[in-house]
Amino acid sequence: MSTYRAPLRDMQFALRELAQIEDVAKLPGCEDTMDVLDSILEEAAAFASGVLDPINRTGDKEGCTWNNGEVTTPKGFKEAYKKFADAGWIGLPVPAEYGGQGLPSILLGPTLEMWNASNIGFANGPLLNQGAIEAIELCGDEHQKKTYIPNLVSGKWTGTMCLTEPQAGSDLAQVRTKAVPEGDHYLITGQKIFITFGEHDMAENIIHLVLARLPDAPEGTKGISLFIVPKVVVNADGKLGERNDIVCAGIEHKLGINGNPTCTMSLGEKGKGAVGYLVGEPNRGLEYMFIMMNAARFSVGVQGIALADRAYQSSLEYAKERIQFREVASRSKAPVAIIKHPDVRRMLMWQKATIEAMRALAYVTAAALDFAHKHPDEKIRKESKAFVELMIPVVKGWCTENAIDLCSNALQIFGGMGYIEETGIAQQYRDVRIITIYEGTTGIQALDLLGRKLIGDMGASATAVGKKMEKVAKECAASGNADVKSIGEALLASLGALTEVSQWMGMTGMGDMNKALACSVPYLKLWGVIAGGWQMARAAQISAEKIAAGDPEAEFYKAKLATAKFYTTHVLSQGVYYKKQIVEGSADVMTLTEEQFELDRKSAVLA
Numbered sequence: 001m002s003t004y005r006a007p008l009r010d011m012q013f014a015l016r017e018l019a020q021i022e023d024v025a026k027l028p029g030c031e032d033t034m035d036v037l038d039s040i041l042e043e044a045a046a047f048a049s050g051v052l053d054p055i056n057r058t059g060d061k062e063g064c065t066w067n068n069g070e071v072t073t074p075k076g077f078k079e080a081y082k083k084f085a086d087a088g089w090i091g092l093p094v095p096a097e098y099g100g101q102g103l104p105s106i107l108l109g110p111t112l113e114m115w116n117a118s119n120i121g122f123a124n125g126p127l128l129n130q131g132a133i134e135a136i137e138l139c140g141d142e143h144q145k146k147t148y149i150p151n152l153v154s155g156k157w158t159g160t161m162c163l164t165e166p167q168a169g170s171d172l173a174q175v176r177t178k179a180v181p182e183g184d185h186y187l188i189t190g191q192k193i194f195i196t197f198g199e200h201d202m203a204e205n206i207i208h209l210v211l212a213r214l215p216d217a218p219e220g221t222k223g224i225s226l227f228i229v230p231k232v233v234v235n236a237d238g239k240l241g242e243r244n245d246i247v248c249a250g251i252e253h254k255l256g257i258n259g260n261p262t263c264t265m266s267l268g269e270k271g272k273g274a275v276g277y278l279v280g281e282p283n284r285g286l287e288y289m290f291i292m293m294n295a296a297r298f299s300v301g302v303q304g305i306a307l308a309d310r311a312y313q314s315s316l317e318y319a320k321e322r323i324q325f326r327e328v329a330s331r332s333k334a335p336v337a338i339i340k341h342p343d344v345r346r347m348l349m350w351q352k353a354t355i356e357a358m359r360a361l362a363y364v365t366a367a368a369l370d371f372a373h374k375h376p377d378e379k380i381r382k383e384s385k386a387f388v389e390l391m392i393p394v395v396k397g398w399c400t401e402n403a404i405d406l407c408s409n410a411l412q413i414f415g416g417m418g419y420i421e422e423t424g425i426a427q428q429y430r431d432v433r434i435i436t437i438y439e440g441t442t443g444i445q446a447l448d449l450l451g452r453k454l455i456g457d458m459g460a461s462a463t464a465v466g467k468k469m470e471k472v473a474k475e476c477a478a479s480g481n482a483d484v485k486s487i488g489e490a491l492l493a494s495l496g497a498l499t500e501v502s503q504w505m506g507m508t509g510m511g512d513m514n515k516a517l518a519c520s521v522p523y524l525k526l527w528g529v530i531a532g533g534w535q536m537a538r539a540a541q542i543s544a545e546k547i548a549a550g551d552p553e554a555e556f557y558k559a560k561l562a563t564a565k566f567y568t569t570h571v572l573s574q575g576v577y578y579k580k581q582i583v584e585g586s587a588d589v590m591t592l593t594e595e596q597f598e599l600d601r602k603s604a605v606l607a
C-alpha cells in the first residue's frame with residue numbers, strides 16, 4: 001500500500017464552504033483559527049504520512065505482547081506517541097490553562113481523520129486520552145484538573161475509559177465494580193474488559209476513568225459513579241508514588257486494530273482495592289459519561305470516514321495500475337487499466353461520493369458543537385445543541401456502517417489481491433469492523449436516535465433540521481443549472497419520505513414500541529443518506545456558482561458537482577427503499593416465535 005495522502009483539498013472545501021469555519025473563528029476564544037488553519041492541516045497531513053503511516057502495517061503484523069501484567073506495544077509506537085505529544089497534537093482542543101492550544105472542535109474533524117486513516121491502531125490511544133481529559137475537565141475538581149490534565153496533554157501520562165465489564169456492555173446499568181470509601185479516597189474492586197490501551201509502555205503513568213458503584217448506590221443507571229484510578233498513585237507533591245492495585249490480566253487476540261492492546265483490567269486483586277478518587281458527585285457517573293459521549297461518538301464516526309477514505313485512496317491507485325481486458329467501448333484490442341471499466345468506475349464513484357457526503361456532515365456537526373458551546377447568543381447555542389444531539393447518532397451510526405461497506409468495496413476493486421495481506425487493503429477491512437461496535441453499537445445509536453432524539457422531544461429537533469434541509473432543497477430545485485435542479489428535486493422528494501417515516505415512527509412508537517424499533521437502524525440510515533444528500537446539494541449549489549464565475553479551480557468544482565449528482569442517483573435514492581422497508585416491513589420483524597427460529601434445524605417429521 002502506498003503512502004497515505006490526506007485529502008486536503010476536500011477537507012478545505014468541507015471546512016470553509018460547507019461548515020463555515022470562518023463563523024466558528026468569530027466565536028470567543030477561537031479568534032486564531034483562520035491564522036493556523038492551513039498550517040495545522042499541512043502539518044497534520046505530514047505527521048500522518050511521515051510518522052504514523054510507516055508504523056501502521058508493522059503495528060498490525062507485530063501486534064502487542066503481554067508478559068506478567070506488562071504490555072509492549074509494536075516497534076515505533078512509543079517514539080511516535082512522544083512525537084505526537086511534542087508536536088502539540090494531544091492539546092489541540094484543550095484549554096491553554098492546561099497546556100493545550102484551545103482550538104475549536106471543528107479542527108478535530110480533519111485531524112482525527114488523518115490520524116485514523118494513517119494508523120487507527122495508534123490513533124485509538126489519543127482518542128481515549130481525549131475522553132479522559134474531557135471527563136476530568138468537565139466533571140473533576142480543581143485539584144484533579146491541575147494534577148492530571150497537564151500530564152495527559154504533555155503525553156507524560158495517558159488516559160483510558162473503563163466502562164465495560166463481562167456482564168455490562170451496551171447495558172451499563174449492570175456495572176458491578178465496587179467502590180468503598182476510605183478516608184479521602186475509595187478502594188475499588190472488580191474487573192473491566194476490552195480496555196483500549198489499559199496497559200502499555202508508551203508513558204510513565206496511566207489514568208483510568210472507571211465506572212463503579214458505591215455501597216449504598218441505587219440499582220441501575222442512577223447508581224453509577226465515576227472515579228480516577230491511576231496506575232501509579234500520584235503523591236500530594238505531584239510526584240509518582242506507589243504502584244496501584246490495578247493490573248492488566250491479559251490482552252485480547254483480535255480481528256483488527258492489532259497495533260493497540262485491548263486489556264482485561266483487574267482492580268483490587270492483590271489487596272483491599274485500587275485507590276480511586278471520585279469525579280464530581282456520587283451516582284452521576286453515567287450522566288457524566290453521556291456528556292462526553294457526543295465527542296467520543298463523533299470521533300468514532302470520523303474513524304469511519306478516515307478508514308473509508310484510506311481504502312478509497314488505495315483502490316483508486318490499484319484501479320489505475322491493474323491491467324485487465326480491453327475497453328468495451330474502444331476499437332483498440334490492447335488491455336487497459338481496470339479504472340476504464342464501468343463497474344469499477346461505479347465502485348470508485350460510490351466511495352468518493354459517500355465519503356465526501358460523510359465528511360461534510362461530520363464537519364458541519366463539529367462546527368455546531370462549537371456554536372453549542374461558545375456562541376454568545378443563547379438561542380443559537382440551544383439550536384446548535386439540539387442539532388448536534390440529533391446528528392451524533394447519525395454521524396456515528398451511518399458513517400461507521402458505510403465505512404464497512406466502503407472498505408469491502410475498495411477490497412473488491414483489488415480482486416484476489418485484496419484478499420492477500422501484502423496489499424494492505426485486507427488490514428483496512430479487518431480494522432474497520434470494530435467501529436460499528438465500540439462507543440455504542442449501531443443498534444444503540446438507532447435506539448438513541450429514535451427514542452431520545454425523535455420521540456423524546458416529540459420530533460421538534462427533527463422538524464427544525466428538516467426545515468433547514470428543505471430550504472436548501474427548494475433553492476436547488478429552483479436553480480438554472482440542470483444538475484443542481486435535479487439534485488434539489490430529488491432531495492425534496494426524499495425529505496417528504498423522511499417526514500412521512502418520522503411521523504409513522506412517532507405514531508407507531510406510541511402504540512407498539514417493538515414495531516417502531518424493529519427498523520430503527522434503517523431509520524438511522526435514512527437520516528444519514530438524506531443529511532448527506534443535504535450537504536451534497538449545498539456542495540452542488542456552491543460548485544455551480546464557482547464554475548459559472550470562471551473559478552480557477554473549475555475542474556475541482558466540476559468534479560464535485562458530478563459527484564453530488566452521482567450521490568443523488570446512487571445513494572440518496574436508497575431513501576425510497578428504506579421508507580418501504582420501514583413502513584411496510586417493520587411488522588414482519590417480530591412475527592416468529594423464538595422457537596420458530598430453530599425449526600429448520602430439527603429432523604423432518606415425514607408423513
Ligand SMILES: Cc1cc2nc3c(=O)[nH]c(=O)nc-3n(C[C@H](O)[C@H](O)[C@H](O)COP(=O)(O)OP(=O)(O)OC[C@H]3O[C@@H](n4cnc5c(N)ncnc54)[C@H](O)[C@@H]3O)c2cc1C
Pocket residue numbers: 128161162163164168169170171193194195196197254257262434437438439440441442443444447
Ligand atoms: C477492540 C475493542 C475495544 C474496546 N475498547 C473499550 C474501551 O476502551 N473501554 C470500554 O469501556 N469498552 C471498550 N470496548 C467495549 C465496547 O464498548 C463494547 O463491546 C460495546 O459497547 C458493545 O457491548 P458488548 O460487546 O457487551 O455487546 P452487547 O451489549 O452484548 O450487544 C450485543 C448485540 O446486541 C445488541 N443490543 C444489545 N442491547 C440492545 C438493545 N437494547 N436494542 C437493540 N440492540 C441491542 C447490540 O447492538 C449488539 O449487536 C471495546 C471493545 C472492543 C471489541
